[in-house]
Amino acid sequence: MKTKELIEEKYMTLTKTEKSIANFILQDQTYSIMNMPLLELSKQLRIGEASIIRFCRKMGFRGFQDLKVSMAIENAQEEDTGEVSEIDNNVAMENMVRVIQNTNAGINREGIRQAIELMDASENVFFYGVGSSGFTAEIAETRLLRVGKRCKAIKESHLQTVQSAVMGAQDVVIGISISGTTNDLYQALKIAKNNGSKMIAITNHKNSLIAEMADCVLLTHAPENPVTGGTFTSVVSQLYVLDVLFTHYTAKNWQKAYSYREKVAISINEKLDKV
Numbered sequence: 001m002k003t004k005e006l007i008e009e010k011y012m013t014l015t016k017t018e019k020s021i022a023n024f025i026l027q028d029q030t031y032s033i034m035n036m037p038l039l040e041l042s043k044q045l046r047i048g049e050a051s052i053i054r055f056c057r058k059m060g061f062r063g064f065q066d067l068k069v070s071m072a073i074e075n076a077q078e079e080d081t082g083e084v085s086e087i088d089n090n091v092a093m094e095n096m097v098r099v100i101q102n103t104n105a106g107i108n109r110e111g112i113r114q115a116i117e118l119m120d121a122s123e124n125v126f127f128y129g130v131g132s133s134g135f136t137a138e139i140a141e142t143r144l145l146r147v148g149k150r151c152k153a154i155k156e157s158h159l160q161t162v163q164s165a166v167m168g169a170q171d172v173v174i175g176i177s178i179s180g181t182t183n184d185l186y187q188a189l190k191i192a193k194n195n196g197s198k199m200i201a202i203t204n205h206k207n208s209l210i211a212e213m214a215d216c217v218l219l220t221h222a223p224e225n226p227v228t229g230g231t232f233t234s235v236v237s238q239l240y241v242l243d244v245l246f247t248h249y250t251a252k253n254w255q256k257a258y259s260y261r262e263k264v265a266i267s268i269n270e271k272l273d274k275v
Contacts, residue, residue, distance in 0.1 A: 003071050006059055014058075020045055021055045031075045037181040038064045040207040096236055102221035103237045107244055114216040116249050118198045122172040125151040126192075128160050129176035130185055132231075136176050136238045143242070147250050148260030160188035169196035177201075178222055178234050180208025189213060202241055218245065 001009070007022045014022055024045060025033060033041065041064075042049045053063050061067040119125055125144060127137035134155025141153035154160050161184075167173065173192045177185055180203035193199055193213055201214035204222060211217045218241050222234035250257045 002074050003059070003067065010059065014055075017047055017051050018055045018058065020047060021052055025071075031071060034068050034072045034075065035204065036068075037179055037205055037208050039181070039209060039212075040205050043207050095233055099222055099233045099237050100240050103219075103240050104244075106219045106221050107241065108219070111216055111218050112245055112248050115200050115218060115245055116252055118172050118200060118216060119149065119249060120253070122198065123150065123170040124167075124172070125149055126163060126167070126171060126173045127151065127153040127176065128173055128185055128188060129153075129155055130157060130182055132235050133176040133178065133238065136235055136242070137174075139239065140174070140176075140242050140246075143246055144249075146261055146264050147246070147253070147257035149249075157184035157188065160185065161191060164188045164191035164195065164197075167192045167195050167197045169198075171197045172200065173197055174200045174202060175210050175214070176203075176238055177208075177210055178204045178220065178238075180205045180210040182210075186210055186213075202238060204237075 004026055007025060011019065011022055024041075036044075038049050038052060042052060045052075056062075056064050056067045059067065061070065127140045129135075129137035134153075137153035137155055141151050144151045152163075154163055164173070171192070173189060175185060175189045180201065186209050189199060189210060190213065199214045200216045200218065201208075201211045202218045202220060203211050204220050205211060206217055206219060220234070220237040220241055222231070222237035
C-alpha cells in the first residue's frame, strides 16, 4: 500500500496534531516533503519534531527519513515510464537551466556581501562537504587559490573534525550541504563554531541545522530526495552560488586577484614548457 493510501486509511484514528501532519502530506502534490529536513517541516507546521516522528512510527515507519524514502521511491515509480529507446538531451539541458535560474533568483546580495566580508577578514578559508558536496568543495578550493586566498577543501568527516578542533577566530569555514542536516558535517561545523571560527552555509534549506548555526547563509535551489541524491543538478546549483560569490570577491579584491592569477599562469606555463 502506498504511503498516502496508508495515511488515508488511518486518518480517522489520528489526533488533531497528527491530522495536521497527514493533511500536509496528502495535499503535497509536488512531493515537496521529500526535500525537507525534519526541522523545516516542524517549523512550517508549528509542530514539534517529536510529534512528527511519532506520527511516522504510527504509520509504520522507523522515522521521518524512512517515510521520505518510501515516498521518494513511490514518486520515482510513478515517473518511470519504462524502457526509453531515445533520450531527449533537451530535457536534461532544460533541467540544468531551470536549476540555475531558480538558484539565481534566490541569491541574496546582502548574503554575498556578508560572505565576502567574512572571507576578507580571515586568514584561512576551509570548504567542508561530504558526498557530491565534497567534490564541490574541491572545485571551490582550486578556484579560490588562483586569486591568492589561502584555502583548503576537506571532504572526509574525520579530517573535518580534526581540522575544526584546531581552528580559531582567524578562520572561516564554508559548509556545503543540500539538506543542511548531514550529521557528521554538522558536528564538525559545530566544533569550529565553538572555537570561534566564522561560518558560511551553502544549502537548500534556510531553516536547517547548519543554516541556523551559520553567520551567513547562501541558498541553493537543487531538487533532491533520498532516491535521486547526488545529482549533477545539485552540484550545478552549488557551483553557481560559489561562482557568484567568487566573482564578487575577485571584483572587490581585483588588484591582488590579478597579481596572483598572473603568478599562477606563469607557473603553469613554465611547467608546461618543461614537458
